[in-house]
Amino acid sequence: MAATQGIKSSGGLGIPSLKTGMAAIAGVMMLVDLYFIFMVAPTDAVLGHVQRVFYFHVPIAIMSFLAFFVVFLGSLMYLIKRTPKWDAIAHASAEVGVVFVTLALLTGIIWARPVWNTWWTWEPRLTTTLILWLIYVAYLMVRSYAPTESKAAIYAAVMGIIGFVDVPIVYYSVVWWRSIHPSPVVGPFAESDALTGTMSLILLYSLITFVFLFIYMVMERMSLRKMEEELGKIRFSLRRRRR
Amino acid sequence: MLELILLDTHLPSANLPYLFAAFAISWVVLFGYLFYVNRRQHEMRKEITRLQHVLEQSPENE
Numbered sequence: 001m002a003a004t005q006g007i008k009s010s011g012g013l014g015i016p017s018l019k020t021g022m023a024a025i026a027g028v029m030m031l032v033d034l035y036f037i038f039m040v041a042p043t044d045a046v047l048g049h050v051q052r053v054f055y056f057h058v059p060i061a062i063m064s065f066l067a068f069f070v071v072f073l074g075s076l077m078y079l080i081k082r083t084p085k086w087d088a089i090a091h092a093s094a095e096v097g098v099v100f101v102t103l104a105l106l107t108g109i110i111w112a113r114p115v116w117n118t119w120w121t122w123e124p125r126l127t128t129t130l131i132l133w134l135i136y137v138a139y140l141m142v143r144s145y146a147p148t149e150s151k152a153a154i155y156a157a158v159m160g161i162i163g164f165v166d167v168p169i170v171y172y173s174v175v176w177w178r179s180i181h182p183s184p185v186v187g188p189f190a191e192s193d194a195l196t197g198t199m200s201l202i203l204l205y206s207l208i209t210f211v212f213l214f215i216y217m218v219m220e221r222m223s224l225r226k227m228e229e230e231l232g233k234i235r236f237s238l239r240r241r242r243r
Numbered sequence: 244m245l246e247l248i249l250l251d252t253h254l255p256s257a258n259l260p261y262l263f264a265a266f267a268i269s270w271v272v273l274f275g276y277l278f279y280v281n282r283r284q285h286e287m288r289k290e291i292t293r294l295q296h297v298l299e300q301s302p303e304n305e
Contacts, residue, residue, distance in 0.1 A: 050258035053265040060269070099276045103269055110265040114258045213273070220280045227287035234294045241301050 019219050026212040033209045036202045053111045055202055059210040061104040061129075062186060065167050066214065067097025068136065068160075075160030078153060084229075087153040090160050092221035094139050096214060101133045116180060124173035125181035132170055135163040 037055045044051035074090030077083070108126065109119050120126065139159045146152030174181050185194045185203070195203065 048258045050261045050265075052262055056266065056269055096276075099272060103272050106268050106272070107265045110261050110268065114261050217277065217280075220277065220284075224280055224284050224287065227284060227291065231287055231291055231294070234291060234298060238294065238298055238301070241298075 019216065019223070022212060022216040022219060026209065026216050029205075029209040029212055033202075033206050036205060040198065041202050042196065042198060047115060050111060050114050053107055055206045057104065057107040057111060058185060058203060059207045060100050060107060062207060063210045063214050064097050064100035064104055064132070065171070066211070067093045067100055067218075068132070068164055068167050070218075071097060071136075071139075071160040072164035075157035078157045079161075084153070087157065088222055088225050089218075090157065091143065092218045092225060094136055094156075094160065095221055096217045098133070098136045098140060099217070100214070101129065101136065105129060105133060121180065123181060124177040124179045125170065128166060128170040128173045132163075132166045135159070135166055139163060 033055070037052050041052060041055065043049055070093035071090045074086045074088075074093060078086035078090060105126075108129075112121070113119050139156055142159055143152045143156045146155050171184065171187060173179060174183055183194065184190045186207075
């Protein structure tokens with residue numbers, strides 16, 4: 001009976017009110033963001049309306065960097081402390097990061113067609129971003145194919161630390177090499193006059209919106225992982241009793 | 244050689260399908276992922292409840 005109670009007592013699967021609150025904030029902020037993007041942001045004189053993709057494309061790309069930074073931190077902390085909590089954070093953040101980097105590539109491809117007259121070109125920013133996507137897809141595959149959960153966590157932690165090396169390479173690729181991709185608009189190499197005041201404010205707002213969405217998505221993924229662990233414990237108890 | 248260009252294809256509004264595609268794909272991927280995670284959570288919750296019931300009914304608990 002104690003085993004059953006032990007499993008039951010750990011049944012707090014996430015923090016529903018916090019998750020709901022985060023979802024509500026992200027949802028409302030996203031609606032306001034869409035209003036700003038389509039009704040307030042100025043139309044680009046050269047690129048036209050398609051330039052509005054910028055307010056989604058840039059924050060999404062930055063969120064993928066943030067996600068992989070969290071993977072890096074979580075992985076490092078897991079290797080130091082060996083606490084499953086850090087592995088769970090890294091795992092959830094990696095999966096959400098892959099979603100964001102996939103979207104960064106897709107929105108970039110769609111934006112490139114009318115602007116560069118091609119869907120894809122093997123220039124430094126695009127190529128390094130594709131490599132980033134492959135690294136973290138491989139990270140998720142390593143987790144799936146590892147023989148045990150503890151080995152999966154260790155292998156993934158090592159990959160999460162080494163894989164992060166590509167993030168600064170992606171950022172600096174447009175500075176280091178000749179590239180047709182525009183220069184950074186955020187960070188140390190951002191051009192001061194790249195954006196007008198309104199554009200900067202809308203980009204900042206969009207960025208904050210995506211931070212809330214990112215946190216919400218990571219929380220949802222962590223809840224799922226908690227349930228997977230819970231299910232594993234119950235199955236283990238059942239197997240032990242049937243032996 | 245003189246190159247003829249259709250003016251309306253170079254107007255800003257001509258890029259609207261790309262704008263629509265970029266936002267539509269973003270929403271589909273984001274909602275798709277959240278829907279997938281929520282469906283998995285729902286399935287897990289059902290399975291946990293079912294197995295907890297089985298565990299309570301198992302001989303060692305009696």
